[in-house]
Amino acid sequence: MSTLEIKDLxxxxxxxxxxxxxxxTIKQGxxxxxxxxxxxxxxxxxxxxxxxxxxxxxxxxxxxxxxxxSNLSVEERSHKGVFxxxxxxxxxxxxxxxxxLRVAVNAKMKALDPESKGMSLIxxxxxxxxxxxxxxxxxxxxxxxxxxxxxxxxxxRAEILQLAMLEPKFAILDETDSGLDIDAIRIVSEGVxxxxxxxLGVLVITHYQxxxxxxxxxxxxxxxxxxxxxTGGPELALKLEEHGYDWVRDEFDPTETQA
Numbered sequence: 001m002s003t004l005e006i007k008d009l010x011x012x013x014x015x016x017x018x019x020x021x022x023x024x025t026i027k028q029g030x031x032x033x034x035x036x037x038x039x040x041x042x043x044x045x046x047x048x049x050x051x052x053x054x055x056x057x058x059x060x061x062x063x064x065x066x067x068x069x070s071n072l073s074v075e076e077r078s079h080k081g082v083f084x085x086x087x088x089x090x091x092x093x094x095x096x097x098x099x100x101l102r103v104a105v106n107a108k109m110k111a112l113d114p115e116s117k118g119m120s121l122i123x124x125x126x127x128x129x130x131x132x133x134x135x136x137x138x139x140x141x142x143x144x145x146x147x148x149x150x151x152x153x154x155x156x157r158a159e160i161l162q163l164a165m166l167e168p169k170f171a172i173l174d175e176t177d178s179g180l181d182i183d184a185i186r187i188v189s190e191g192v193x194x195x196x197x198x199x200l201g202v203l204v205i206t207h208y209q210x211x212x213x214x215x216x217x218x219x220x221x222x223x224x225x226x227x228x229x230x231t232g233g234p235e236l237a238l239k240l241e242e243h244g245y246d247w248v249r250d251e252f253d254p255t256e257t258q259a
């Protein structure tokens with residue numbers, strides 16, 4: 001069973017330090033939720049883990065099974081087993097979802113085994129249809145250009161379909177529930193929950209309890225001022241839903257002075 005470990009991570013964006021000593025360990029099969037007010041570093045963290053060049057790691061480590069991947073490219077991190085579902089997926093006109101997925105799947109197979117000739121077209125179509133059934137997606141979806149003209153819910157389902165097809169060890173879902181209606185949240189969340197039960201480690205970044213009703217995290221963490229300040233079970237998310245983040249600011253704001 002693989003482990004993703006983030007140790008004492010500090011990350012800057014455009015010269016400003018955003019992540020300030022972040023620590024977290026995720027094992028395959030575990031679901032962790034990361035919550036926190038806007039501007040506390042949630043998306044910065046997800047992009048830094050995935051290797052976006054805009055986000056500079058000042059110090060700390062990102063390890064998979066003890067191997068530091070902090071200096072690897074985005075593609076290399078993907079091949080090591082990390083997946084990021086974007087908050088705002090990009091459209092690629094002219095490239096069908098099915099063709100995009102087949103290239104991605106075969107590239108990963110080739111990276112893991114240089115002798116691999118990739119997945120046959122028949123096997124690929126069979127696998128893609130099975131994953132589409134899981135996410136309640138019409139098969140015609142695969143023939144559409146990637147995210148081009150997709151609704152918010154369709155974009156997020158396409159992201160989760162990519163996750164299902166690539167079968168990473170760890171998935172980071174950056175506010176996947178953003179812009180989704182209740183039915184879409186349920187379908188996407190249940191798809192992720194099903195995958196998590198198949199030895200996928202998940203980090204769900206979200207503002208809302210509603211997605212967690214379906215994904216069911218074992219661990220909930222609060223990110224504030226670039227670090228985790230509180231960890232608990234599902235009841236912690238319920239507390240945030242009821243009371244908001246004011247109590248977090250009152251307790252952990254380093255700029256607040258005592259009278």
